[in-house]
Amino acid sequence: MNPLLEQFLSEAREFLQDIAEKLMQLEGDPDSTQMMNELFRLVHTLKGNSGLFEFPEMTRVLHAGEDLLDAVRDGRVNYSQELADRLLDAMDFVNLLVDEVELKGSTGAGHAQNAVRLAESLRQLIGSAAVETFDAADTLDSADHKIPDLSELTALPEQLRMALYRGSLNGAELLLVEYCPEPECFFKGEDPFYQVRQIPESVWQSVQSLEPWPQLSKLDAYSCNLVFRALTTALPEELYELFRYTPEQVRIVPVPAIMLVLPQGDSNGGPVYDDFITDALKFLDADDLPGLKASARVLLAISAPSLWLSSALSWLLLVLELDPDNRAAQRTLIASLHTLTAPLWSTVITTIDTVNEDDSKPQLSTTLCIDETQDFDAILQAQREILAQPDSDLWLNGRLTGVASTLAACHRIAGLTDGLPVLSEALAEALAQASASPLRSWLEDYAPQQAEVPSAAMQLVEAAEPANEAVEEESKVQLGRRTEDIYTGPKTLKVDQEKIDLLMGLIGEMVVAKNSLPYLAVKAETQYGVRELSREIKSQYAVINRIAEEMQDAIMQVRMMPVSFIFQRFPRLVRDTSRKLGKEVNLFLEGETTEIDKNIVEALSDPLIHIVRNSLDHGIELPEVRRAAGKPEAGRLTIRATQESDRVYIDISDDGKGIDPKVIKDKAYEKGLIDEATLERLTDQEALNLVFAAGFSTVEVISDLSGRGVGMDVVRNAVEKVNGTVSLESEAGKGTRIRLSLPLSMAVTNVIIVESDNQLFGIPMDMVVETVRIPRSAIHTIKRRQTTVLRNRIVPLLALNDLLALDAEPRTNEDDMLATLVVRINDEHIGILVDDFRETVDIILKPMVGIIGGLGGYAGSALLGDGSVLMVLNPKELV
Amino acid sequence: MAIIYQKKLAVFQGTVTVEEADGLLEWLLLSTNSRVNLGECLNLHSANLQVLMAVKPTIAAWPKDANLCVWLKAALNTNQGE
Amino acid sequence: MKRILIIDDAATVRLYHRNILEAAGYAVEEAVNGIEALEKVMQTPFDLYVVDINMPKLDGYGFLKEMRRQDIDQAPAIMVSTEAEADDRQRAYRAGANLYLIKPVKPAELLIHVHLLLGEVRA
Structure with a gap:
């Protein structure tokens, strides 16, 4: 199976589970907007994902679900039990499709009707906005x-x-x-x-x-x-x-x-064939088909071919030849010679009754449609089987009464009322005799097994069957898969992510534990004076260290996935989206083999899709516009992944119309995101960065493609959640480039330990640009801020002691140099003055809990090899 | 141009897209007794089809494409609404 | 309005059937096992029963036998099961079911059967 599909499947399952959980949680807390938003997002994303494949039924249902949730979010519709039920139903359906995809690689068109039904049942809840209301009764109608x-x-x-x-x-x-x-x-x-x-x-x-x-x-x-x-x-x-x-x-x-049997022609002469009709019916009653044929042939031979009569006779002969048992049709055809009008087969078919020998008065008062006829037969068959059960059961009488009421009910609806009075008699007799046989004979009399006497109605049933059978066959396959063990040995082993996470956690602890060995070695030598032992510990440590590192690498490798997992979706997405928009776009994918941690890949997929859609939707222009602007008609969209040391960069660039900073500024001002003073002061780049601000969306009309208000702020949040950053460069008329900078892995954090006011702190290395020592003389005070110049760049300086509210001055070394850690925050470089640098270590970052967890400024804590706890700072919140 | 408008005759060529429908309707409404030549038409968007069905101009030539021809005849020869 | 009792221990299945039936205008009640179902039936009989097989306390067979034997109600009953085995079908019939359908029952299929079993003449 192609990895994209595989990925989709496992993601879909997770989503479906999450959706179900959220729905359940909402039942307990229906007013939680946060939960509702999350639910919406899940459905929204799942819909988007499914749209990348040919699963129109899945997409249809999810789309309806999304619209419904959107309405709930907006307060147009209230959350209700009913709503949750229907959504759950819809998700069950999606799950079913996911199963089918897993089994067969695709979904059959046979689900279309169900998808329509479910989508309508969801849209129905939207109320006035509903396109069509669904009522199960409609199906029958x-x-x-x-x-x-x-x-x-x-x-x-x-x-x-x-x-x-x-x-x-x-x-x-x-x-x-x-x-x-x-x-x-x-x-x-x-x-x-x-x-x-x-x-x-x-x-x-x-x-x-x-x-x-x-x-x-x-x-x-x-x-x-x-x-x-x-x-x-x-x-x-x-x-x-x-x-x-x-x-x-x-x-x-x-x-x-x-239905094809429609005689036509000249009705000249009027109905003068009564003799023939009488004879023909007699032949039919006597089952003398050869006689009927001969008689029809004689009349046909003496009639002009253009006559209606000739046509009807030809048809009669054809029916006699091909469908000799279809008495009803033959009779009707013969009778039509009276009136010289084509029979209305649609009525005839449904009113045919196998027992009925009298064709002048149809016995059925109401008619059954094909499906019902089929099910009617199924019910009769079931009753036959029930009556064949042993008579010895204690509850026999109840069972017989049940059969009788069933037979009465479905005969009544079929309009077969003749047998009903006799049915009560038969039941009374059956109860008296404690035997099923009186009811059995009733069935024989009033509903003989139809297989023995094929009728037009039966043929109808048969004609209708193939499609249904296919559907049933399909559901059987699925049922079989659920209950039985159709187990095809997988080539790869699927492992629960939790298990990998557990391994990762364990290896992290092991790395930390092994780090205690050097301390032990020192202790052995200094405290106990066993130098020999100390050396041995050190050499053992080297071995353990190597193994631990390899293990760590290996586990990391398990978690690493090529970005192609997400890139794979794009050719299709770009193709479909650009087609919908009437744009021409050439997509270039680069660096697909670049690997990145699974969690990050996953976290990336939504933002990337969003960025790409944005680019197609708002960036790349229509071919005419491009031509007018002197650009090639086909736009160029490049998605490139590159790895630089421990970071992976993903650049999404287009050669579209770019973003006009002025438009952004005006919009932001309009929306109240910035005040007038800011409006004046903002540089173009700063203006561009506003697109990441919460509540900002450049396009007023929510387009079908970019979704509904899932703006760039969501992209930024998603990327930052995995310790990534996002930046945007754009030149009006030339194009836009969005760069995601991501850590290679998120399980182990590499931190630099710094000392300040006699305490140790960790700072994530992925934020550190460089460590420098600055002579006190190189520090300038500009506008009351301490700054220095590094590589032709003004870098503001902040003392860690100040940031942490520690009452001490930064210490210089013997050369009067200040240790400065240059960190990157929102693309700006800031120097943090500390007392001294220490080593860098790999740690497993534990999030802060309790009171400290509420404090900004700390990313978490970690256990060091010597058993001490290192507080890891989050400079971003600190500054 | 997928439709070439002559004085009293509109000649359809190749694929006639949805965008043509307005122009076609306008032209048909302006000129009485106009005729259309569908001989070289390969694809006709539904919007154009319904214009032809509603206005019922004289068909000067049916499409050479057999499938299109049979459908167009079904649509334009029996032009009864419901 | 015709009343239908859905007897199933799986809430999802109950909801599934309930949605279908309610949408078609039936009054639906639920029971999570045979005992609860019998209690409900003894209060007021229903017009139709949709019965699952495997349930805690009293299963579908037991429920039907008891209902039929004690003459609590003899209205039509549909047994719904995931098993397509002929044996189960026969067992269901013997216990007093009037129809045996395989899960998942498609909504239209269920409705047509319900409709026929209730002998309702369409408007």
């Missing part, structure tokens, strides 16, 4: 119309219809596709006409207006008002696939072969 009126099929040449009829009975199922695109579909880039033209094997086409065309002056060419229909012998799967993105606008219905 629409099922009523499942057999369409296809009298227009007379437009098809009779020869063709006959060929199709023959084919259909031979298994080439005929399907009707009805596609009613939504009015605004053109704005979504859809072209329904093109779409329907892709229907394979279509034998009949129809295009009509949905509503009558308005006055031409009021005609809106861009509001789709079309209904397409086609008959095809293509496989249902092909059609579902073709209309995968708009399943809710398409109906695919099997057309029973009999």
Whole structure:
């Protein structure tokens, strides 16, 4: 399986679990906006991820979930149990799809209807904004119309219809596709006409207006008002696939072969064939098909071919040949000679009853649709099996009564009321005899096994089956996978991340523990005077040290992942997004093999997607605009990863329109993020940095692509969470570059130990630019701030003692030099004056807890080899 | 241009995109008895299709592309709304 | 309004069925095992039962047998199970179920069956 997909799957599972947990937590605390925001983010991101693959059903449902949560966030909709339930349902569905993806690598189009249903059930909760409301009852209602009126099929040449009829009975199922695109579909880039033209094997086409065309002056060419229909012998799967993105606008219905039997022609002479009709029905009653055929052939031979009669007779002969048991159809066809009008098969089919011998008065008062007929049969079959159970059970009478009420109910709904009075008698008898047999005979009488007498209705069922079977087959596969052990030996071992984290923690402790050995060696020599032992400890230490370091490296390696994991998504993302936007973009990926810690890779994926989308959405211009600006039509987007010592840089640069600092300033002022004085004072670069400010978004209209208000501040926060930094450079008209600077790994922190006021502190090395000793004479006071010049750069100086509120002056060394630690904070260099530098060590940083945890300025604490605790500073918050 | 407008005849060529629909409608409304030649048309966006269906101009030539032709005839020959 | 009792120990399954049925306009109640279900039925019988098999305290078979035997209610019951084994089906029928469906039951499938078993004539 391709790693991206694998990554998606494991991420999706985590997300789904988180989503479920959040939903549960929200039940206890429905007003928590923080939790709601987090939930929204999860769904939002998962949707985004799924959009990178061909999982339209998954995306559809997640999208609806996202919209719903968005509405909740905005206070348009209140959180409710119902809402949580439906979201959970939707996530179950997504989980199901994830399972399927894992099993087969893709999702089948068979889920489309469910996706539509779930998405609608979510959107329904949004209320007024809902596009369509879903009501489960609709499903049944629409099922009523499942057999369409296809009298227009007379437009098809009779020869063709006959060929199709023959084919259909031979298994080439005929399907009707009805596609009613939504009015605004053109704005979504859809072209329904093109779409329907892709229907394979279509034998009949129809295009009509949905509503009558308005006055031409009021005609809106861009509001789709079309209904397409086609008959095809293509496989249902092909059609579902073709209309995968708009399943809710398409109906695919099997057309029973009999629907093609539409006699046509000259009705000249009127109905004068009564003798023939009487004879024909007699033949039929006597099961004398040869006689009926002969009689029909004689009449056909003496009739002009153009007559309606001839057509009907030809059809009758064809039906007798191909579908000899379909008495109902034959009877109806013969009866149609009375009226010389084509039979309305859609009514006939559903009113056929196998027991009913009287065709003048259909027995069914209400009709069943295909699905119902199928399920009706299933229920009858179940009752047969129930009645076949042993009669000895104590609860037999209850069971029999249950069967009787079941039979009564479903016969009533099917309109088969004749047997109902007898049914109560049969039940009474059965209870009296303590035997199922009276009910069994009732079933024999009123609902014989249909397999013995195939009817048109049965064929309908069969015709409808293949698609359903495919679906059932699918769900069986999934069920099988859940319950059974279809275990294919994996090539790689999947390990729970927690276990790796545990290993990482342990090795960290080991590194610290081994660091105590040198102290022990010193102690052995100085305190106990055992020099020999001291030396031995030292040599053992060297061995342990080497092993520990290798182990640490190895574990780190396990956690390292190539950035290609996230880069892989981009070609597709860029392609799709730029296509949607009508832009041309060439994507260049560089340094994909650069490796970085898993946590960081994960933390990076959202921000990167966001940056790339931003770039496509707002950076790169439309081809016309670019041409006008003298640039090549295709924009250039580069994503490059590079490693420099212990940091990895990811640069996302485009050659788009860049960012105008003035626009940023004005916007920030407008939004109240800066005051007038600041507005005047800000440099261009400072203005650009404002895009990272919370609550800032340059585009007013929330675009479909960049998402909703997940702005650059979120990107910055996500990057900073993993000790990374983000910076932006832009030149109006030329393009924008965003650089993420990230630590290679986050498990072990390399800190430099400094001394100040006789205390030791650690400072993360990833913030340290350099350590220098500055002569006191090189310190200048500018505007009451102490500064010095380092490499042609003014560096402000701050004493660590001051920052920590320690009441002492920085100490100089014997040469009157001040130890200065230059750190980088928001791209600015600041010198921190300390008393002295010590060694650098690798430590496992433990976050601060308790009261100290609330204090800014500390990144955490760490245990040193000698057992002492080192406080690690966070200069960023300190300064 | 995917549609070349002559005095009384619009000649469709190749792929006629969604953007053409407004222009087509305008042209059809301005000139009476106008005809359209679809002979060289390969793809016709739905928006143009519905303009043709609503205005019903005379078709001077049907597309050579068989699939397009059969669908267009289904749409334009039986032009009844519901 | 027809009343339906869902008997299942898994809340997700109960919710799943409840959503489907409520959306179709049925009044739905829940029980988490056979005992609780019997208690509810004895108070007021329902029009239809949707019964899971494996449940703590009293399983679906036990529930149905008891209900049928004591003549507590003889309304149609659908047994829903993840097992597609023929044996289980027969066992369910013997216990007094009127239909046996395999989880997960698709909403439309469930609705059509419920509809038929309740003998409701559509408007």
